[in-house]
Amino acid sequence: MSDKIYVLIDHENGQIATSSLESLSFGRELSRELRMSLCAFVLGHKVQGVADKLASESVDTVILVQDSKLGQYDPDYYCEAICQIMAKDSPYILLMGHTYQNIDLAPKLAARLNTALVTGCKGYRRQEETLLFVRQMFHNQLNADVFIKSAHPWIITMQPGAIDVDNSQRVNTEIVEGVVNLSAVVRCRQSLEIFEAIRVKVDLSRAERIVAVGRGIQEANNLKIIEDLAEELGAEIAASRPVVDNEWLGRERQIGSSGQTVSPRLYLACGISGAVQHIVGMKNSECIVAINIDPNAPIFNIATYGIVGDICEVVPELTKRLKVVRKS
Amino acid sequence: MRIFTCLKEVPHRDTRYQITAEGTGIVETDLTFEISECDEYSLEEALKLKEKHDGEVTILTVGRERSERSIRKGLSMGADRAILVADNESKASNPHAVALVLSEILRSEQYDLLLLGTHSDDFNYGQTGVILAELLGLPHATIVMEIQVDVNNQTVRAMREMENGWFEWVEMSMPAVLTIQAGISKVRYPSLRGIMQAKKKEIKKIDLSSLELNLESVPQLEISKLYFPESVSSAEILKGDSSAVVAELVERLKKEAKVL
Numbered sequence: 001m002s003d004k005i006y007v008l009i010d011h012e013n014g015q016i017a018t019s020s021l022e023s024l025s026f027g028r029e030l031s032r033e034l035r036m037s038l039c040a041f042v043l044g045h046k047v048q049g050v051a052d053k054l055a056s057e058s059v060d061t062v063i064l065v066q067d068s069k070l071g072q073y074d075p076d077y078y079c080e081a082i083c084q085i086m087a088k089d090s091p092y093i094l095l096m097g098h099t100y101q102n103i104d105l106a107p108k109l110a111a112r113l114n115t116a117l118v119t120g121c122k123g124y125r126r127q128e129e130t131l132l133f134v135r136q137m138f139h140n141q142l143n144a145d146v147f148i149k150s151a152h153p154w155i156i157t158m159q160p161g162a163i164d165v166d167n168s169q170r171v172n173t174e175i176v177e178g179v180v181n182l183s184a185v186v187r188c189r190q191s192l193e194i195f196e197a198i199r200v201k202v203d204l205s206r207a208e209r210i211v212a213v214g215r216g217i218q219e220a221n222n223l224k225i226i227e228d229l230a231e232e233l234g235a236e237i238a239a240s241r242p243v244v245d246n247e248w249l250g251r252e253r254q255i256g257s258s259g260q261t262v263s264p265r266l267y268l269a270c271g272i273s274g275a276v277q278h279i280v281g282m283k284n285s286e287c288i289v290a291i292n293i294d295p296n297a298p299i300f301n302i303a304t305y306g307i308v309g310d311i312c313e314v315v316p317e318l319t320k321r322l323k324v325v326r327k328s
Numbered sequence: 329m330r331i332f333t334c335l336k337e338v339p340h341r342d343t344r345y346q347i348t349a350e351g352t353g354i355v356e357t358d359l360t361f362e363i364s365e366c367d368e369y370s371l372e373e374a375l376k377l378k379e380k381h382d383g384e385v386t387i388l389t390v391g392r393e394r395s396e397r398s399i400r401k402g403l404s405m406g407a408d409r410a411i412l413v414a415d416n417e418s419k420a421s422n423p424h425a426v427a428l429v430l431s432e433i434l435r436s437e438q439y440d441l442l443l444l445g446t447h448s449d450d451f452n453y454g455q456t457g458v459i460l461a462e463l464l465g466l467p468h469a470t471i472v473m474e475i476q477v478d479v480n481n482q483t484v485r486a487m488r489e490m491e492n493g494w495f496e497w498v499e500m501s502m503p504a505v506l507t508i509q510a511g512i513s514k515v516r517y518p519s520l521r522g523i524m525q526a527k528k529k530e531i532k533k534i535d536l537s538s539l540e541l542n543l544e545s546v547p548q549l550e551i552s553k554l555y556f557p558e559s560v561s562s563a564e565i566l567k568g569d570s571s572a573v574v575a576e577l578v579e580r581l582k583k584e585a586k587v588l
Contacts, residue, residue, distance in 0.1 A: 017491075099491055100470075100488075100490050104458065104469070106455075107423070107454075107455035107456075107458035107459045108459075108462050108468070110459065111424070111459040111462035114547065116548070117423075117453075117455055117547070118549060119453055119455060120452065120454070132553075135452075136452065137450060137451050137452050138343075138345055138354060138450055138452075138554075139341055139345075139449050142347075143554070143555055143556070143557045144553070145552040146550065146551060146552065147550055148547070148548070148549060149548035149549070149550055150548055188466075188501070189467045189500050190498060191498055192496075192499055193497045194490070194495070194497075196494050209587070245510075245511030245512070259492075260492075260493075266585075286585075287585040287587045295565075300563050301557070303563040304563060305563060305565075305585075306563040306564065306565045306566065307577065308565060308567075309570060309573070314570050317573075317574045320574075321575055322588075
């Protein structure tokens, strides 16, 4: 086991995923704390550009593994490639974003290596010589400090949006070619089709104002109050996942880890509890107003202004008030 | 078709959690329990496949004996039988350990599909299904939104969710492991008939210790501390009746935040 922190980089079309930049920031913190070196790990096909970008991300090394079989994510190829590289040089910790891809990959790696995996990590704590990883549990209401009682390497996936991307400075980055042999890998999953499930495109990222509705609306018939408010404000309507799952609004209006990310000047969260998967899509909004019947709803932790109340009562009142103020 | 669907019992979603004095767990007295949300959808998928392709659905649970109540609900919804590995001391409390127990049970069973929830509402690790697939040497797909089975060719197609509203259809031969996303369908209510029939269905109980598994041989995760997140909220909670509160909000949005 080496004194290295590896960060597996998610990338698409030559762009590094934000979740990977966040993981690199976390890796940087850890590498300073533990006095270890930081190493970015790239798998792909014709991705020299990604490696070059990483050279300006304040990492000591970039391990670049290129193979035509790694051009598209496949759990068998990716798992084997990572295991082969780590067999030559096993890191202390392997970090990666808690993305849908890594949810599919990381536990397979952990099982293959019989090594510990902590998912959805938001940060760490040091208790003397022990590292504790902070993550959410119990309906996203509680934090847990988790410690690992087994050998390294440890695999940690980072909750998107939990770590700020820090400003890194260029250091002398070495790009190392990682060679793998995937000829013996039996791929047991075929990719048939990849598609975007949004028929109508609504670019919510351009909206200055958004009125977002969540499970608290309770039924589609109540959506009228949201429409009226949005119209009065000149705002776009958006939704959290449960509203889309119930087909009360289309997927093109979804905000969060499975939908769009927005940062409007004004974001009104109506009947949205504030689950981490939604928050990650709107937390950088300038002004957040939360209206929710539950005073303990996590949304109040990131809101600028909060109203504890029934949206079916508060929202029409708000629309009424806005009309009065506009006319005066 | 033979389908196993894993079911875990968790505290009810409306629980007002309290931390134990030791600070490493939740207070369980007076708690109501329910089936973990993703597992409900997983069970629903299993039942839909059973209806379409004719077959048998078995519920598989590793947990406390009280889980029997939730299992009975699953049987009322239409599952045919259940296996409960009683782990009353919560010895198998992390994903590797649970997957190890499941793999041991499944060694003596025949199945085409193993369905699990993508993650559970209590610990929320989201690992068990994929670890199980690797232990059994089976193909897997996660965060599955839709399933299509070809019984003749013994293949399954699954639509898995990717980032940013993208999806992928993948194909695997059966047996295979799928982890199911919540919210993808309407979970059925048990009918009165279903509830009556469930009383006669078998819940096979196995004591965890009788499996003689070395749970120390797999990676261990332990909770050092469980706590409520510090409220970093600087939210101005506005108080008053609806009309007073919205008047204040509009005023602040105009004058303070300057977004109106």
